[in-house]
Amino acid sequence: MSASTAVVSVRDMVKTFGATRAVRGVTLEIPRGSIFGLVGENGAGKSTLAKLMAGIESPDSGVLTISGREQSLRDPHEGIKAGVSMMAQEIMLVPDATVEQNVLLGSMPRRGPFPNRKEMRRRYAELVEFTEFDLDFKAKVGSLRVADQQKVEIMRALSQDADMIIMDEPSAALTTDEVERLHHSIREIARRGSTVLLISHFLEEVLALTDHVAIMRDGDLVRVGPTSGETVDSLVASMVGRALDTDYHEPKPQADGPVRLSVSHLTRAGILDDVSFDIRQGEILGLAGLIGSGRSEIARCIFGADSFDSGEIHIDGELVRPSSPHEAIAQGMFMVPESRKEQGLVLGSSISDNLLLATHKKRSLGGWVSKRTQWAAAEKLAQSVDLRFNSVKQAVGSLSGGNQQKILFGRAAEVNPRLLIVDEPTRGVDIAAKRAIHETLEEMAASGMAVLFISSELEEVLGVCSRVLVIHRGRVQAEFKAPYDEEKVISAFFGQSGLPHD
Numbered sequence: 001m002s003a004s005t006a007v008v009s010v011r012d013m014v015k016t017f018g019a020t021r022a023v024r025g026v027t028l029e030i031p032r033g034s035i036f037g038l039v040g041e042n043g044a045g046k047s048t049l050a051k052l053m054a055g056i057e058s059p060d061s062g063v064l065t066i067s068g069r070e071q072s073l074r075d076p077h078e079g080i081k082a083g084v085s086m087m088a089q090e091i092m093l094v095p096d097a098t099v100e101q102n103v104l105l106g107s108m109p110r111r112g113p114f115p116n117r118k119e120m121r122r123r124y125a126e127l128v129e130f131t132e133f134d135l136d137f138k139a140k141v142g143s144l145r146v147a148d149q150q151k152v153e154i155m156r157a158l159s160q161d162a163d164m165i166i167m168d169e170p171s172a173a174l175t176t177d178e179v180e181r182l183h184h185s186i187r188e189i190a191r192r193g194s195t196v197l198l199i200s201h202f203l204e205e206v207l208a209l210t211d212h213v214a215i216m217r218d219g220d221l222v223r224v225g226p227t228s229g230e231t232v233d234s235l236v237a238s239m240v241g242r243a244l245d246t247d248y249h250e251p252k253p254q255a256d257g258p259v260r261l262s263v264s265h266l267t268r269a270g271i272l273d274d275v276s277f278d279i280r281q282g283e284i285l286g287l288a289g290l291i292g293s294g295r296s297e298i299a300r301c302i303f304g305a306d307s308f309d310s311g312e313i314h315i316d317g318e319l320v321r322p323s324s325p326h327e328a329i330a331q332g333m334f335m336v337p338e339s340r341k342e343q344g345l346v347l348g349s350s351i352s353d354n355l356l357l358a359t360h361k362k363r364s365l366g367g368w369v370s371k372r373t374q375w376a377a378a379e380k381l382a383q384s385v386d387l388r389f390n391s392v393k394q395a396v397g398s399l400s401g402g403n404q405q406k407i408l409f410g411r412a413a414e415v416n417p418r419l420l421i422v423d424e425p426t427r428g429v430d431i432a433a434k435r436a437i438h439e440t441l442e443e444m445a446a447s448g449m450a451v452l453f454i455s456s457e458l459e460e461v462l463g464v465c466s467r468v469l470v471i472h473r474g475r476v477q478a479e480f481k482a483p484y485d486e487e488k489v490i491s492a493f494f495g496q497s498g499l500p501h502d
Helices: 046-054 076-082 099-103 117-131 146-159 176-191 203-209 232-240 295-302 325-330 340-344 351-355 357-364 371-384 401-415 431-446 458-464 486-493
Strands: 006-017 020-031 035-039 061-066 069-071 084-087 164-168 195-199 212-217 220-226 259-268 272-280 284-288 310-315 318-320 333-336 419-423 450-454 467-472 475-481
Touching: 006 046, 006 195, 020 046, 020 195, 020 212, 020 220, 035 046, 035 176, 035 203, 046 061, 046 076, 046 084, 046 164, 046 195, 069 076, 076 084, 084 146, 099 117, 099 146, 117 146, 117 176, 146 164, 146 176, 176 195, 176 203, 195 203, 203 232, 212 232, 220 232, 232 486, 259 295, 259 450, 272 295, 272 450, 272 475, 284 295, 284 431, 284 458, 295 419, 295 450, 325 333, 333 401, 351 357, 351 371, 351 401, 371 401, 401 431, 419 431, 431 450, 431 458, 458 486, 467 486, 475 486
Parallel strands: 035 195, 035 212, 084 164, 164 195, 284 450, 284 467, 333 419, 419 450
Antiparallel strands: 006 020, 006 061, 061 069, 212 220, 259 272, 259 310, 310 318, 467 475
């Protein structure tokens, strides 16, 4: 491909984060006026490569060329000036600003030093007509549901009139009819001569929309070719391309205890669709699937953090419907959330206060409890989860990520729930802490707890759990039992298998 026909090209691009080499010498050219797909497993390097093209990240080495000109982008504003706009997977909006202000952020029309309100309204109306995303331009973005915030991100990317728009998982939070509108917009962008780089875990979407597709694995570019020659199976085979390391735990026998948690027909409009499953006493059941598949939403509904429209939850045969996490804890549940810093810990408070947070009211009933008694209880809990610390009085924020996560498991041990839900329990921790967390979970299950285990790392799910449910677009797509067939599990991630595997 000549430089004149490539809107963006990278040559020998390298990017590292600490010891992790996220992009390993990638060379790639993206044709002008095309819809170009970029696929790979979680952590393959797709988003990092896209951020390098948009100026959100700077490469360690390599050459970036945009519309025939070599570029050294220092920030996303320079990327937009050069002709590349990116709609990132993580929603990055100004919550207190209006929809219109967020959409036109970075391309705000002005009359002198002031915003040109009339021109803003005209441009916004054009984008609404183009996308058919009919959002109230005066609404504060912080008040919108996630799917509507996603639409704002899409409209903002379109407003910048870039030569290439990068869309990272644009349909993850959208409904079926909203996805159809998005696809229409993407095709229209290409018809008008601009380029779309589409990063998506939904392989059917990639096959339906793109002209060419590139596959990444472990930071490397595996291959590039016309989409017309690809199938879901061929993409999955290239994305995987290796055996998973699931041998760090001995295979677990299937749990044969009584059913502890029973979820029946759990439904939340646009999010979850008729989800049903059981977990037995002493079992670690895995929920696997792509980011945005509905895994965390299932857990949050069970734990009372989110509401649901219909369905039933039983614990040990008793119907429960907690309206808050506090009620869920009282009914015998506990959850280690996906984000320990935002949802789980009080970083400025002590180890002792954090460990005993869930039972503080119960301990205080009947009168005052001495600090010395609390410190002793906290030390016992800290030792039970192998916490590395100097004093239970020290701030949790001073601990490593792995030890911060152990605080939450110590809190769970204090509650001693019938059902323990863990969402991304080892994200951001080192291998030693990861192994320790796995051992703690096994001990908790062995004591009789039922454990619902959610992780984006498939190796981890298959290594820890004796049974796994794959979630796809808010539904239970398939059930698998150890020993696992890796390719069948991954195919189910993309909606390719609805049959149980025994």
